[in-house]
Amino acid sequence: MVAAMADIVAAPAIELHEVALRFGEVRALERLSLHVPRGTVFGFLGPNGAGKTSTLRILLGLLRASAGTARVLGLDPTGDAMRVRAQVGVLLEHDGLYDRLSALANLEYHARIHHLAAPAGRIEELLRRAGLWDRRRDRVTTWSKGMRQKLAVARALLHRPPLVLLDEPFSGLDPVAAAELRDHITGLARDQGTTVFLTTHDLGHVEKICQTVAVITAGEVVARGAPGELAAAAARDEVEIRGAGLSDAVLAALTASGVITSGAIADGVARVTCGKGARGQLAGELARHGVQIEELRTVRASLEDAFLALMGAK
Amino acid sequence: MTTIRDAWTVTRKELAEVFGDPLARRGAVIQSLLLVIGLGILVPRTTAPLWLAGRPEAILLFLMLPSIVAGSISADAFAGERERRTLETLLATPLSDASIVFGKAAAAILSAFTTGLCALLLAIVTVNVKVHPPGVFVPSAAIWAGVLIGSFASSCFTTAIAIAMSLRIPVARSVQQMASLMFVLPVLVVGTLSEQFGFSFTWPHVFELIGGGLAVGLGALALAARRFHRDRLFVKR
Numbered sequence: 001m002v003a004a005m006a007d008i009v010a011a012p013a014i015e016l017h018e019v020a021l022r023f024g025e026v027r028a029l030e031r032l033s034l035h036v037p038r039g040t041v042f043g044f045l046g047p048n049g050a051g052k053t054s055t056l057r058i059l060l061g062l063l064r065a066s067a068g069t070a071r072v073l074g075l076d077p078t079g080d081a082m083r084v085r086a087q088v089g090v091l092l093e094h095d096g097l098y099d100r101l102s103a104l105a106n107l108e109y110h111a112r113i114h115h116l117a118a119p120a121g122r123i124e125e126l127l128r129r130a131g132l133w134d135r136r137r138d139r140v141t142t143w144s145k146g147m148r149q150k151l152a153v154a155r156a157l158l159h160r161p162p163l164v165l166l167d168e169p170f171s172g173l174d175p176v177a178a179a180e181l182r183d184h185i186t187g188l189a190r191d192q193g194t195t196v197f198l199t200t201h202d203l204g205h206v207e208k209i210c211q212t213v214a215v216i217t218a219g220e221v222v223a224r225g226a227p228g229e230l231a232a233a234a235a236r237d238e239v240e241i242r243g244a245g246l247s248d249a250v251l252a253a254l255t256a257s258g259v260i261t262s263g264a265i266a267d268g269v270a271r272v273t274c275g276k277g278a279r280g281q282l283a284g285e286l287a288r289h290g291v292q293i294e295e296l297r298t299v300r301a302s303l304e305d306a307f308l309a310l311m312g313a314k
Numbered sequence: 315m316t317t318i319r320d321a322w323t324v325t326r327k328e329l330a331e332v333f334g335d336p337l338a339r340r341g342a343v344i345q346s347l348l349l350v351i352g353l354g355i356l357v358p359r360t361t362a363p364l365w366l367a368g369r370p371e372a373i374l375l376f377l378m379l380p381s382i383v384a385g386s387i388s389a390d391a392f393a394g395e396r397e398r399r400t401l402e403t404l405l406a407t408p409l410s411d412a413s414i415v416f417g418k419a420a421a422a423i424l425s426a427f428t429t430g431l432c433a434l435l436l437a438i439v440t441v442n443v444k445v446h447p448p449g450v451f452v453p454s455a456a457i458w459a460g461v462l463i464g465s466f467a468s469s470c471f472t473t474a475i476a477i478a479m480s481l482r483i484p485v486a487r488s489v490q491q492m493a494s495l496m497f498v499l500p501v502l503v504v505g506t507l508s509e510q511f512g513f514s515f516t517w518p519h520v521f522e523l524i525g526g527g528l529a530v531g532l533g534a535l536a537l538a539a540r541r542f543h544r545d546r547l548f549v550k551r
Contacts, residue, residue, distance in 0.1 A: 062545060063545050082410065086408035092403055092406065094399035094402065094403070096400045096403025099335075099398065100331045100334060101330060101334060109327050113323060113407045114407075
């Protein structure tokens, strides 16, 4: 029994092994494997309909996998669903707030569900942090999307869960609120050891806060790793050149000499493809063709570039 | 014990949603008021002699109409939550299936039972005002028991039907209509046939009916709780 408990405590936050999910002929997930260590912020990315929501539902024991195994905090989300749900905070696709209730009543309801003793202080802390304390007695039906989103995030964190599942948490937030939420999420993982598993289409946020990401499409993971690693893998040896004397003729000459493999000029800026080995020659060759270089820099790929490349859109 | 506590949490939320929101409260109050006025004033004005004689016919409508309130509230149980997109978040909580089903059912039954009780109290006043009996008219124990247990039994039955339907039908309004029909139609058929064949209700008949209704209602509620599976609510159709 002690060993079993120790296993649970030491287990990763999320572990999926070869999970499949089928609805009749429809294959929602195929051989999905994930490993999310505790205390990390994990980004789960994919286009619409890729299987992200189905994965969240499996993690919460709301759907049963057709094949494979799933473990959440060391527990089986199907057999131990109640224990899993008690330890997980969720913000799903829809905020799930009760429009007819006030913000306070919404949080009090969830505090009672989680059997929190004397939750008033915790509720006040979260509402103040979200900047919603003064509006706590308003029915949430009158609130903007951003305010509702903040309240839904507060609800997910109410019982201090060790694992938080956030589906599009930045949706509807203004840049300031989004930055505050990013800081909050980072702090949760860093200071409290909370694991945050989030899905979002805003890859800028992911690059800033996620230690690891997995990209899923058509129910299968097609890439995983640190955001920087995925971006680096997507880098395409591109160099951007600004300066006087740039012309198509110069680019043609550089291509002919093998320094670059391709290039184009737009708005006075040349973007060329140049292998790492040839970059040392590039500046000299440009000067030899009479180009006065103002700036020459390697174009870094972003996570978005990597994502688009994976989706075959680029 | 935890299930009862959790069910009460759900019940409180359901009632707060209905009576805390001005728009929802207006609808619920108007519906209840119409029932209370109909059962508490209009019906006893014409059936006062039956009340004084302690006849079971006096309370037959009490067995049927309060359950409309139950059907209306319980139809909102799952279909309404699905419409308002709160269902998935509710199902992602650690509440047990039984506490969700029974919590929602209790809110509906409590509202219907309260409506029936208010109507009964008003009916007593109406009979006293209308007939001016020599002393103050107080209904027999059979009438009290018939109304209170009967409205509870019929509410259980309607609630179970509405909850079972709202697990499958996504529109709350459709569930309300179908649940009402499924309850009212058999009652009307039984009423018409008994009138046709000159069948006269006696208290044993009424209590047999109530007992049967209570058993079926509670059984149906237990069945609804048993057949409630979260994963079925997300299977793509």
